[in-house]
Amino acid sequence: MSAICSHNLSKSFGRVDALAELTLEVPDRAIFTLVGPNGAGKTTAIKTLMNILRPSAGTAEVLGKDSRRLGPAEFARIGYVSENQELPLWMTVEYFMAWLKPFYPDWDDAWAEDLLRQLDLPRTRRLQALSRGMRIKAALASSLAYHPTLVVLDEPFSGLDALVRDEFIAALLERSSEATVFISSHDLGEVETFASHVGYLESGRLRFAEEMVALSARFREVEITFDNPPPLPAPWPQAWLEPASTAAVLRFVDSRFDPDSTPSEIRRAFPSARAVSINPMPLRAIFVSLAKAARKAA
Numbered sequence: 001m002s003a004i005c006s007h008n009l010s011k012s013f014g015r016v017d018a019l020a021e022l023t024l025e026v027p028d029r030a031i032f033t034l035v036g037p038n039g040a041g042k043t044t045a046i047k048t049l050m051n052i053l054r055p056s057a058g059t060a061e062v063l064g065k066d067s068r069r070l071g072p073a074e075f076a077r078i079g080y081v082s083e084n085q086e087l088p089l090w091m092t093v094e095y096f097m098a099w100l101k102p103f104y105p106d107w108d109d110a111w112a113e114d115l116l117r118q119l120d121l122p123r124t125r126r127l128q129a130l131s132r133g134m135r136i137k138a139a140l141a142s143s144l145a146y147h148p149t150l151v152v153l154d155e156p157f158s159g160l161d162a163l164v165r166d167e168f169i170a171a172l173l174e175r176s177s178e179a180t181v182f183i184s185s186h187d188l189g190e191v192e193t194f195a196s197h198v199g200y201l202e203s204g205r206l207r208f209a210e211e212m213v214a215l216s217a218r219f220r221e222v223e224i225t226f227d228n229p230p231p232l233p234a235p236w237p238q239a240w241l242e243p244a245s246t247a248a249v250l251r252f253v254d255s256r257f258d259p260d261s262t263p264s265e266i267r268r269a270f271p272s273a274r275a276v277s278i279n280p281m282p283l284r285a286i287f288v289s290l291a292k293a294a295r296k297a298a
Helices: 042-049 093-103 109-118 132-144 162-174 212-218 262-269 283-297
Strands: 002-013 016-027 031-035 057-062 078-082 150-154 180-185 197-202 205-211 220-226 240-245 249-254 273-280
Touching: 002 042, 002 180, 016 042, 016 057, 016 180, 016 197, 016 205, 031 042, 042 057, 042 150, 042 180, 078 132, 093 109, 093 132, 109 132, 109 162, 132 162, 197 212, 197 283, 205 212, 212 283, 220 262, 240 283, 262 273
Parallel strands: 031 180, 031 197, 078 150, 150 180
Antiparallel strands: 002 016, 002 057, 197 205, 220 249, 220 273, 240 249
């Protein structure tokens, strides 16, 4: 069973289509990251899936239930942390955790204590006296203490320093084996280290969604060196993105790399090549290439 699935899920604000026909499947126990530039629709997608916003069209299921009918029983199995999450600032950390406990039948006191200790949260300090990063950690602790089946994080790393991010991720990964984790983020360097799946959202539309291993395998940066550069072949292959050339070097990104066929395709297209270099790409470089290609196509 999928933890989250949607079909043509859309959300409009007046004439603005913030989310357009989102068809998505988040596998059970996956760490799924929804990436995209600011304004891509990531927060709208999460709020629509979580029944914070009503969809304009389409359907979605969360933990096997129609997302429009999520109620207390389902929310007791979902941990939710947003970068702009409102907290009762007058409460101390300790009081905040105690106040939440009755709402969650599976609240685990021992695990809650471990989280406070692991995240180095000051129990007696009021939430309003904490830094933004510490408040985010308090929100995470409160959302993991009841062993949720699904953890939803909306831009959790935005503005956090490196140490806080590391502590946040460590706490998250410690319980990832018992829950599906769904994260929206533009902090690509962080999510690349632990995500199992990735989806790319751009202008409200999902451009792709796949396993991180598969995504990394199909993108390569190609560099071709010539003695006398030839003209670019026509038509230029659609899967070869961002061609750029200097006096003797041509570079592009292959978005459909196949180790068995791509090298020979390159040699056929450029028989005068003196050297061909094909290198893996980090997620950030893949993201930039896709964003540039989408901008040129617009």
